[in-house]
Amino acid sequence: MAATDRLCELLGIELPLIQAPMAGAQGSAMAIAVSSAGALGSLPCAMLGPDALRSELQAIRDASSRPFNVNFFCHVPPEPDASREARWRETLGPYYAELGIDPAGIGAGAGRLPFSEQAADLLAQYRPPVVSFHFGLPVPALLQRVRAWGAKVIASATTVEEACWLAEQGADVIIAQGLEAGGHRGHFMSDDLTRQMGTLALVPQIVRAIDKPVIAAGGIADSQGIAAALDVGAAGAQVGTAYLLCPESTISAAHRAALAGEGARHTALTRLFTGRPARGIVNRIIREVGAMSDAPPEFPLATAAIAPLRAAAEAQGSGDFSPLWSGQNASGCKPIPAAQLTRELAAALRAHRPA
Missing domain, CATH: 3.20.20.70 (Aldolase class I)
Incomplete structure (x- = not known):
C-alpha cells in the first residue's frame, strides 16, 4: 500500500x-x-x-x-520568576510609555x-x-x-x-x-x-x-x-x-497586510511573544529588541506583558508588536x-x- x-x-x-x-x-x-x-x-x-x-x-x-x-x-508550565518578569517589563517600558499604557495595570497570565x-x-x-x-x-x-x-x-x-x-x-x-x-x-x-x-x-x-x-x-x-x-x-x-488569508482565518488586519506584503519574505525565529522560539514576520519589536533576546520569561509567561502593546498597536492598524506568525514561504497565501x-x-x- x-x-x-x-x-x-x-x-x-x-x-x-x-x-x-x-x-x-x-x-x-x-x-x-x-x-x-x-x-x-x-x-x-x-x-x-x-x-x-x-x-x-x-x-x-x-x-x-x-x-x-x-x-x-x-x-511543563514554569515557575514564575519575579526578577525575570521585571526585566521583561523594563525592556518593554519605553513602548508602554509610547502607547500610553500603565504597566501597573497589566496582570500575569499563562497564555x-x-x-x-x-x-x-x-x-x-x-x-x-x-x-x-x-x-x-x-x-x-x-x-x-x-x-x-x-x-x-x-x-x-x-x-x-x-x-x-x-x-x-x-x-x-x-x-x-x-x-x-x-x-x-x-x-x-x-x-x-x-x-x-x-x-x-x-x-x-x-x-x-x-x-x-x-x-x-x-x-x-x-x-x-x-x-x-x-x-x-x-x-x-x-x-x-497558506490558509492564513482565507476568510475563515481570525488573524488581525495588520497580520493579513503583512502576509500579503513583500515583508513576508523576511521571517525569523523569535522568543519575544511567548518565551519560546516561533517563526513570524520580522516587525518593529523584533528588529529593536532582538529576535532571540533573553529578556522574556519562560514560555508561555512572556505573553501577558506584551499583549497590551499588541492590542494598542493593532487598534491603530499596526503590527509592530504582534506575533505575525508565518512560515518562510507565504507565497501560497490566498484570500479564498x-x-x-x-x-x-x-x-x-x-x-x-x-x-
Missing part, C-alpha cells in the same frame, strides 16, 4: 493533507471547511478554556461527520495551557477521531485516555531523535516539522536550534528511521511544495501559512475560502496517487 493511501486509511480522510492547527489564528470554521473538502481540518485548543473548547467541538460535530483533529500543547485531565474529560464526550500534540506527548495516563475512545495520535518532531521517541511511545503518525515552519517550534528534547533541519532534509531521514507515516511540514504552501515532500518519502503534507484552497492543494496529491 502506498504511503499516502496508508495515511488516508488510518485517519479516515480522502486527501493526505492536514491543515496545521494555528492557535490564535483560527477556530472551528476553518477546521470544518478543510474537512469538508476531504482533508484533515484541525482545531487548535491550547488557548481555549473549557467553555470555548466545548463550543468549538459542538460546532464541528453539528456541521459535519467528517474526521477532524484537535491539537494540544504538552509543555497557553498544556493538555490536562480536565481537557481529557471534555474530549471524551465528543470523541474526536484524531488528537495531535506539540512539544512531545502528555503523560502515559493521559495518552491512554485519548486512545480509549479510539483516537489516532499525531505528534510533531523536529529531529530524528524526537521522531524515534514519539514512535516508541506509540504515536500513530509523525509530523516532521522543518525549520521553515511558521509558529512555534515543536522541539522537546533539546533547545539547541542548531540541531534543527529544513523540511526536505528532515523528512527522508525520519522516514528511514521509523515505520510510521510521516507528514512533511514547513515551507509547504502550494502543490509544488507538496509534490516535493511526497517525492522524498512523506505520506502527506501539513499546510498552515479554505475549502477552495484545499481543493487546489489537492492537485499535487492526486498526481501522486494514480487511479
Whole structure:
C-alpha cells in the first residue's frame, strides 16, 4: 500500500493533507471547511478554556461527520520568576510609555495551557477521531485516555531523535516539522536550534528511521511544495501559512497586510511573544529588541506583558508588536475560502496517487 493511501486509511480522510492547527489564528470554521473538502481540518485548543473548547467541538460535530483533529500543547508550565518578569517589563517600558499604557495595570497570565485531565474529560464526550500534540506527548495516563475512545495520535518532531521517541511511545503518525515552519517550534528534547533541519532534509531521514507515516511540514504552501515532500518519502503534507488569508482565518488586519506584503519574505525565529522560539514576520519589536533576546520569561509567561502593546498597536492598524506568525514561504497565501484552497492543494496529491 502506498504511503499516502496508508495515511488516508488510518485517519479516515480522502486527501493526505492536514491543515496545521494555528492557535490564535483560527477556530472551528476553518477546521470544518478543510474537512469538508476531504482533508484533515484541525482545531487548535491550547488557548481555549473549557467553555470555548466545548463550543468549538459542538460546532464541528453539528456541521459535519467528517474526521477532524484537535491539537494540544504538552509543555511543563514554569515557575514564575519575579526578577525575570521585571526585566521583561523594563525592556518593554519605553513602548508602554509610547502607547500610553500603565504597566501597573497589566496582570500575569499563562497564555497557553498544556493538555490536562480536565481537557481529557471534555474530549471524551465528543470523541474526536484524531488528537495531535506539540512539544512531545502528555503523560502515559493521559495518552491512554485519548486512545480509549479510539483516537489516532499525531505528534510533531523536529529531529530524528524526537521522531524515534514519539514512535516508541506509540504515536500513530509523525509530523516532521522543518525549520521553515511558521509558529512555534515543536522541539522537546533539546533547545539547541542548531540541531534543527529544513523540511526536505528532515523528512527522508525520519522516514528511514521509523515505520510510521510521516507528514512533511514547513515551507509547504502550494502543490509544488507538496509534490516535493511526497517525492522524498512523506505520506502527506501539513499546510498552515497558506490558509492564513482565507476568510475563515481570525488573524488581525495588520497580520493579513503583512502576509500579503513583500515583508513576508523576511521571517525569523523569535522568543519575544511567548518565551519560546516561533517563526513570524520580522516587525518593529523584533528588529529593536532582538529576535532571540533573553529578556522574556519562560514560555508561555512572556505573553501577558506584551499583549497590551499588541492590542494598542493593532487598534491603530499596526503590527509592530504582534506575533505575525508565518512560515518562510507565504507565497501560497490566498484570500479564498479554505475549502477552495484545499481543493487546489489537492492537485499535487492526486498526481501522486494514480487511479
